[in-house]
Amino acid sequence: MSASDRACDPSVRKTAADILLKVDVRRAYGDVLLHHALDGAGLSDRDRGLLTELVYGTLRWRGRLDAELKTLTRRPLENTDPFLRNLLRLSLYQLRFLDKIPAYAIINEAVGLAKARARAGGFVNAVLRRAVRDKWELPLPDPKATSAAAFAEYWSHPAWLVEKWFEMFGAEEAIALLKANNQPAPLVLRANALKGTTEELIHLFRSNGIEALPTPRSPRGIFLQSRSPVGRLPGFDSGRFQVQGEASQLVAFLLGPQPGERVLDACAAPGGKTTHIAEMMGDIGEVTAADISTTGLKKIAENAERLGLSSIKTLAADFDKPLPPAMKEAYHRVLVDAPCSGLGTLRSHPEIKWQRSEKDIARLAGLQRRILSRAASLLDAGGVLVYSTCTLTREENESVITDFLARHQGFVLDEAAEYLPEQAKSMARGRYFLALPHRHNTDGFFAARMRKVT
Missing domain, CATH: 3.30.70.1170 (Sun protein; domain 3)
Structure with a gap:
């Protein structure tokens, strides 16, 4: 941050604290709240940048910030007033990560906000002054001598997720992934x-x-x-x-749509892949964008119009329930970009790691199996089926495909590398497509390409 951040609009930190509160208490999406704030606040480019940094930075490092706050407060953090809890996180983030902002300015503004909202200026002042005095540091764990839980605190991820990634990727690659997740997405x-x-x-x-x-x-x-x-x-x-993110763009190449075909995007919102499919077809043919969200379908239609695409039609459909009669015809290609835990998108959605649990993974995996099976029933013989997610859990990715192929003998798994652009073939892992933040500077993405042979 630049020295000019010292003179930022005083509403910036108040807005950041309010956003963090809503993310914490209402489980709201930080990017949605931030975009609304940026659209309506009339901030300078400098203050827009600072607000973005404060929100995303505090969410990324919340785990480590909470670990320090537990040593600074005399009350359990979870029992602290929610606004004060998030104000302390925000203020401590500035003290530890933004070295161009003077400590006195951070503390004075935090105390003012605490007095106005919770009449707790003295408590906030004492905690933050203790933080300045004590200079708390968390040592980098030794991967050969410590458990995954130690890395969870240091790299600010929930312990259950770190343990899962250690098991999936091994310690070295999992640590690289944790580190990459705390960087801003391009x-x-x-x-x-x-x-x-x-x-x-x-x-x-x-x-x-x-x-x-x-x-x-x-x-x-x-x-x-x-x-x-x-x-x-x-x-x-x-x-x-x-x-549209780079990894997300590559999914349409796996699908390989051709002009004149009938293509189904079964879980289409927000529509990045839908519009890419239509473009790859030269806007010749028919692309059905189906989704449970009418708001999402409206956004797809708006983007299709802006992009000059007339081959896309939207259709409200819930693939976890019996499908409407309009979807009984066979499609040449079907994309199932399934609802998932989103754990591959932590660079741009850091709050997800604090909102998800292991129970969510199991629940979503069941939903994904049902959606994939129902969507596959709409595929014509010889057609292509692509399953994709923006997450990095085996239960939602490889296990879904293994289960599907065992239950649907008429489908075979293709080699993903054969259908990717030449410069992206290295993103294949086994027969799957796997994009990783620390390897490819993309969101974490998984995809499998299958064909219906009978």
Whole structure:
């Protein structure tokens, strides 16, 4: 952070504390609350950046912050007033991670907020001054001598998840994943192939003073360095691009849609993959975007119109229930981007790691099995079925596919590497597609491509 952050709008830290409170108590999504705040606050670019840093940084490091706060307070953290608990987390994050903001400024503003909201200025003042005085540090654990729980505290992840990843990936790779999850995710766009090349769009951004680079594995992807809202970027209104992560872009390549085909995106919202499929088909054919969320379907329709895509039709459907008559026809290709725990997206959704539990994993795995089976029933003979998630648990990924293939003898598993772009073939792990934040600088993604042979 720059020295100018010292003179930020005083509403920034209040807004950050309010967002953190809602995430904590209401289990709300931090990015949604943050976007609403940024849209309506009229903040400068500097203050927009600070607000984003405060919210995401505090959520990323909440586990380590809580570990220190337990040593600083004389009351259990879970019994502390929720606003004060999150105000302390926010303030301690600034003290430990943002070295350009003076401690006195952090403490004074926190005390003022505590007095106004909870009449606890003295308590907050004492805790934060103790934090400045004690200079608490958590030593980096030795992977050969400590348990996964020690890494959970140091890298700010729940212990159950760290233990799961240690078992899945081994200590070295799991630690690299934990570290990567605490880094900000880059802004990635997908160039609309129907309205120009990736290179032309990069040139448009650069000519407007915006730093843009091609992504290394998706031929349509662009890394963008910009603090401006996406809707104000050149080319947005004319449909030149769609926001979509690089790993997510590669799922449509696995599906391999062709012009003139009938394609089903069974869990389509928010629609990044749907619109990519239509673009790859040259907007020739029919793409059915089905989802349980009518709000999500409305967003898909809006994006399709902005991108100039007429082959997409939306349909409300719950794949955990009997399907509507409109979906009885056979499709050439079906994508099931299943609802999942989202544990591959912790760089951009850090609150998820504090909101999920092991019970959620088991519940979601059951839902995913049912959705995949029902969607597969709509596939024509010889058709392609792709299952994908943005999570990194074996129960929601490999185990779902193993169970599906055992129950559906007419399907075979393809080699993912054969269908990925040349520069992305290294993202195959075994016969699956597996994107990892620490290896590929993407969200964590899993996908399997299957064919119906009988």
